[in-house]
Amino acid sequence: RERRPPQVLFFPAPVTCVRPLLLSSPGHCNCSRSHRESALSCLTRLLLSARRSLDVCVFTISSVELSSSVLAVHGRGVRVRVITDSDYMALAGSQVGAFRRAGIEVRHDQDANYMHHKFAVIDGLILITGSLNWSAQGIFGNKENVIIIKSTDVVKEFIEEFERLWNEYDPS
Amino acid sequence: RERRPPQVLFFPAPVTCVRPLLLSSPGHCNCSRSHRESALSCLTRLLLSARRSLDVCVFTISSVELSSSVLAVHGRGVRVRVITDSDYMALAGSQVGAFRRAGIEVRHDQDANYMHHKFAVIDGLILITGSLNWSAQGIFGNKENVIIIKSTDVVKEFIEEFERLWNEYDPS
Ligand SMILES: [Zn+2]
Ligand SMILES: [Zn+2]
Numbered sequence: 001r002e003r004r005p006p007q008v009l010f011f012p013a014p015v016t017c018v019r020p021l022l023l024s025s026p027g028h029c030n031c032s033r034s035h036r037e038s039a040l041s042c043l044t045r046l047l048l049s050a051r052r053s054l055d056v057c058v059f060t061i062s063s064v065e066l067s068s069s070v071l072a073v074h075g076r077g078v079r080v081r082v083i084t085d086s087d088y089m090a091l092a093g094s095q096v097g098a099f100r101r102a103g104i105e106v107r108h109d110q111d112a113n114y115m116h117h118k119f120a121v122i123d124g125l126i127l128i129t130g131s132l133n134w135s136a137q138g139i140f141g142n143k144e145n146v147i148i149i150k151s152t153d154v155v156k157e158f159i160e161e162f163e164r165l166w167n168e169y170d171p172s
Numbered sequence: 173r174e175r176r177p178p179q180v181l182f183f184p185a186p187v188t189c190v191r192p193l194l195l196s197s198p199g200h201c202n203c204s205r206s207h208r209e210s211a212l213s214c215l216t217r218l219l220l221s222a223r224r225s226l227d228v229c230v231f232t233i234s235s236v237e238l239s240s241s242v243l244a245v246h247g248r249g250v251r252v253r254v255i256t257d258s259d260y261m262a263l264a265g266s267q268v269g270a271f272r273r274a275g276i277e278v279r280h281d282q283d284a285n286y287m288h289h290k291f292a293v294i295d296g297l298i299l300i301t302g303s304l305n306w307s308a309q310g311i312f313g314n315k316e317n318v319i320i321i322k323s324t325d326v327v328k329e330f331i332e333e334f335e336r337l338w339n340e341y342d343p344s
Contacts, residue, residue, distance in 0.1 A: 005323045005325040005326055006178070006321065006323065006326050008326055008329045008330070010329075010333055012285070059303075109315070112313075113184070113309065113313035113314045113315075114309070114313070114314040114315070115314070115315045116303050116304075116310065116314040116315055116316050117303050117315055117316065117317055118303050119303075119317065129302070129303075129317065129319070130301070130302070130303075131231075131288050131289050131290050131291075131301075131302075131303065132288075137285065137286070138288065141284075141285035141286070142285045142286040142287070142288040143281070143285070143286070143287045143288055143289055143337060144288050144289065145289055145291065145301065145330070145333070147301070147319065147321075147326070149178065149319075151177045151178065153177040154177055154178050154180055154319070157180045157182075158180070158317070161182055161317070165315060
């Protein structure tokens with residue numbers, strides 16, 4: 001059993017550029033934003049660390065940085081599954097259409113209530129969860145928290161919730 | 173250092189009545205709803221367990237059950253402080269006005285971004301956090317999670333975030 005205490009990130013994050021993390025070969029970005037470490041770069045690094053699986057269960061997915069990370073992981077051949085909310089998915093700025101065009105499996109709720117979770121599980125081992133939607137306003141504007149948990153008991157419960165919803169939202 | 177793993181609650185909860193928990197003397201409720209234990213009764217019991225302090229930092233507070241718990245704790249002389257979002261606070265159904273009328277200290281953000289946290293700290297020892305707003309739709313309708321954490325490191329970080337926001341939102 002893993003007993004390391006959870007790690008906490010608070011937002012808003014400073015507006016930094018994480019593009020160097022997304023380049024496939026070590027690269028340098030010449031844009032005018034800061035490239036220092038931040039709560040956003042920490043989240044980005046975590047998503048990009050996926051080697052076997054990435055399960056995303058998030059209400060709002062519009063952040064270019066975080067969705068680019070998901071697309072990069074998928075592009076490396078990692079199995080990516082995404083559960084999101086049907087109402088938000090249709091709004092401008094949602095990156096869920098880009099996920100589908102890239103071939104990522106996406107499922108969503110079918111009713112008027114919200115699929116309001118904001119969690120992801122990396123390689124079945126690391127849970128990212130909290131109040132943060134994956135949007136620019138969430139990352140750079142709002143007061144938000146994210147907890148990163150490696151406790152096997154807790155991660156297992158969120159994996160089970162993901163599988164329950166994945167089956168519940170099976171369109172076939 | 174506390175090393176018990178966090179406890180997790182998933183929502184929606186079954187529609188149960190928690191009124192017996194809120195009665196000051198042991199009582200019985202004759203309403204037609206179920207009175208069995210649920211994720212809602214677990215949250216209610218936790219809030220009611222406050223003996224020294226209850227710090228609430230939640231975007232949406234409209235649930236009659238959870239706000240009644242906060243009012244009951246305040247009524248017993250426990251120091252209750254509430255941080256919430258200014259935009260949501262003004263909407264119909266918000267219980268923040270009832271908190272103020274009861275004499276509970278309430279502070280809120282002053283800008284267009286959201287105070288989007290959904291956490292509470294009980295007696296400086298127990299953290300409740302997650303995706304769940306304190307609303308009937310959140311509790312009885314949406315897919316939501318709440319994590320209950322007693323790890324001193326994590327609770328301390330959320331207490332510090334609460335104090336930062338409490339000072340930032342000081343209206344004086
Ligand atoms: Zn750059
Ligand atoms: Zn009843």
